[in-house]
Structures are given as structure tokens and as C-alpha cells.
Amino acid sequence: MDDTTGSTAPGHDLRSEPPETLLERVQRAREARPERVPVATIEGQDSRLSTALLAATARQSPETLRAVAHEYSRLRVADRAHDYLDKALALDRRDGATYDALARLWRDLGSLSPALGHAYRAVYFAPASPAARNTLGTVLQAIGLREGAREQYERALALDPTATYALNNVCYGWILEGDAPKATRACERALSVDPSLIAARNNLGILYAARGDLEGARAAFAQSGDPSVVFYNLGIIHLARREYRQAAESFAAAQRASPTKRTAARVRQALALSTAGGNQ
Secondary structure, eight states: OOOOOOSOOOSSOTTOSOHHHHHHHHHHHHHTOTTSOOHHHHHHHOHHHHHHHHHHHHSOOHHHHHHHHHHHHHTTOHHHHHHHHHHHHHHOTTOHHHHHHHHHHHHHHTOHHHHHHHHHHHHHHOTTOHHHHHHHHHHHHHHTOHHHHHHHHHHHHHHOTTOHHHHHHHHHHHHHHTOHHHHHHHHHHHHHHOTTOHHHHHHHHHHHHHTTOHHHHHHHHGGGOOHHHHHHHHHHHHHHTTOHHHHHHHHHHHHHHSOOHHHHHHHHHHHHHHHTTOOO
């Protein structure tokens, strides 16, 4: 579910981690993502990455280096993304956008301690950036500080009332809190700004499923236009409802539409749970 606050950070000094520990974390994360394109051929195979690399070679700046990092992140090559963000920081140690990109990189790798430190630095150096506030909110939410996360999303919206990514995150935050009416209002508000926002449609699908309307959920998921997304999300819903046989069927349909190792693992998980007699 898509497309990126006033709480205190843990007492650990986020800048004191040994560099080798960070590199080891990146390597573990890379190994856990087998579907990425091999590094040896990626620069020649991906036109968007090649274009970004050419631009960074012609004019090296924090902006062009971040663009390269973005493309490597898209391709799930975290170590190279981190290398280019380090180069961007070397040019400007006060660049909030680079700290924001680092926060999102570490967050997506599941390393929340460095993500939190970079997110706070991004807000410090770019206090008027709604994106930086939103990123900080997502990290706080991942840590479990939901009230602090919502505060940051609201600050992002105060800076930019049309920031649909923040509206969608408010919606998801209320889903986590179990407050369906507030979640629905936030998702509908996001869709009123951008009717094509698939993440908000997916969150509405979760809300429909929570009240037992699986057809409504299916219709909301279908807005993505990708059958694999529809079936995968339905599989997650069935898992949550302990309907393991239906979950296995949904994941299998998603796998037929777009085979991935992640979906195949979900098929095996649901089948095992169903075989164990846990199906309702």
C-alpha cells in the first residue's frame, strides 16, 4: 500500500554506529531482496538509471546525486543508493533533502535507528519541507509512536494541504488505531485531492474488508489496474480473517498474474495454515 513528530528519539547516539555495521545491514537487506536486477548489468539495462548517471557525471550536485540514489533505490540496490547519498552529503552537510532520502532508505531497509536520526536531521535542516515531516512520521509510526506520527503528518499538511501522501498516511494511522470513521474521512479527503491515488484506494479496501464488505474491498483494490495487486491484497485480508484456503487461492492468483518469490512464499504460508486445520 503506497508511495512516503513530536516524540523524542531513543537515547542511543544515532551517529555513533560503526560504518561496518551499517554496511553489513545493507548487505543483509540486499540478500533479502532476490528480485532486484544484478548490479553487474544494471547500469546498462535500466534507461532511467543510465540517464541519471549521465546527468550526475555532467554536473555533480546534491540534486543529481540524489536522483541517482533514487533510481538505485527503485531497483533495490541499497548499497549503491547509500554511496550516492553519501556523495551528496559530502557536497552539502546541511541539505535536508539528502537526509530525508537517507531516512527513507534506512526505513525501507528496516533499520529504524539510523532512519530516525536522518529523519530528525532532515526536519532540522528543512523545517518547511512537508516531505521531511511526512518521512519522520512514517519512521515514528514504524517504531510504534503513532500519536507522534500523526502529529508530523498534520504538520506536513499544514505546510501543504494538498499533500496526498500525508493524508493517506493519516488514513493508515487511524486504521492502525482501529478508528474506521476517522480513517475513512482521511482516505476520502486524499481521494478528493487525487482520485488516482492507489494507496488511498487500497486503504479504503482494508476499511471495507474490516466491516465485512469483501466485494467493496475488491472493487477498491481493483482501482490499481494490476490483478496481482488485487489478489495479493485480498490474500492479506483473508489471512487476517483466518480464511487460509481462500488466502491461498488469492495468493496463487496473484502469483499467476505476476510471479514473485514473496507471493510464492505467501502461497506456501497460507497452504500450510490451511492444511494444519486452521481454516475458518
